[in-house]
Amino acid sequence: MPETILKLQDVAIFQKENLILNHVTLEVKKGEFVYVIGKTGSGKSSFMKTLYGDLPINSGEGSIVDFNLKTLKEKDIPYLRRKLGIVFQDFKLLPDRNINNNLKFVLKATGWKDSVKMDAKIEEVLSKVGMKTKGFKFPHELSGGEQQRIAIARALLNDPELILADEPTGNLDPQTSVEIMKVLQDINENGRTIIMATHDYALILKYPHKTLKCDNSKVFEVIQKAI
Numbered sequence: 360m361p362e363t364i365l366k367l368q369d370v371a372i373f374q375k376e377n378l379i380l381n382h383v384t385l386e387v388k389k390g391e392f393v394y395v396i397g398k399t400g401s402g403k404s405s406f407m408k409t410l411y412g413d414l415p416i417n418s419g420e421g422s423i424v425d426f427n428l429k430t431l432k433e434k435d436i437p438y439l440r441r442k443l444g445i446v447f448q449d450f451k452l453l454p455d456r457n458i459n460n461n462l463k464f465v466l467k468a469t470g471w472k473d474s475v476k477m478d479a480k481i482e483e484v485l486s487k488v489g490m491k492t493k494g495f496k497f498p499h500e501l502s503g504g505e506q507q508r509i510a511i512a513r514a515l516l517n518d519p520e521l522i523l524a525d526e527p528t529g530n531l532d533p534q535t536s537v538e539i540m541k542v543l544q545d546i547n548e549n550g551r552t553i554i555m556a557t558h559d560y561a562l563i564l565k566y567p568h569k570t571l572k573c574d575n576s577k578v579f580e581v582i583q584k585a586i
């Protein structure tokens with residue numbers, strides 16, 4: 360039996376005093392690829408934020424990569440995030456430094472010290488996303504798709520058990536979206552668990568996976584035909 364990476368039991372998620380999602384019960388096992396879909400404002404980002412400790416769970420129980428989301432303290436959040444790779448729609452690369460230094464910045468911030476090991480790790484993650492030769496480029500010298508590849512490489516730096524991707528193709532054209540999806544697909548095939556919020560139905564049809572839908576304050580699994 361694959362181990363459980365995420366488990367939510369009757370969870371309620373609020374934005375300020377507004378209830379966004381209620382009675383959320385679900386389980387994600389190691390190695391799964393799971394989509395989270397839903398209309399604008401249905402709570403996809405709120406759901407993802409809960410998973411990386413940006414929104415608390417007000418009721419119910421939740422655990423993610425061995426962290427208890429209910430009892431998670433502010434000081435635990437950096438440690439939780441080291442076990443997660445987070446990818447956003449808008450890449451969030453630092454504009455004032457090249458790609459190698461963007462990646463080195465994250466390694467140093469997460470406790471890496473040995474320069475040789477850092478360089479080797481950077482080369483490894485850049486290779487995984489097909490960007491090995493682009494380390495000396497600045498973010499503005501790369502296309503959107505290339506920047507997202509770098510953001511995925513950055514998410515891989517600390518060998519996360521789970522990758523959370525919130526609309527990773529939201530700023531990309533359809534062809535580039537497919538390329539990014541192939542990168543994520545590859546990473547998943549190498550054993551990593553991925554949860555990806557998206558409203559890109561073309562991608563879901565092309566790469567079918569378990570799909571959770573946010574609708575009417577609920578999260579439930581949908582089968583492909585019903586999407």
Ligand SMILES: Nc1ncnc2c1ncn2[C@@H]1O[C@H](COP(=O)(O)OP(=O)(O)OP(=O)(O)O)[C@@H](O)[C@H]1O
Nearest residue numbers: 374375379397398399400401402403404405406573
């Ligand atoms: N920081 C915030 N403060 C208060 N309310 C918020 C905040 N962020 C989101 N909301 C509200 O929470 C609800 C869910 O928003 P959320 O961003 O989770 O939806 P979404 O499904 O990710 O939408 P989209 O597809 O547009 O990104 C919306 O009604 C939104 O207005």
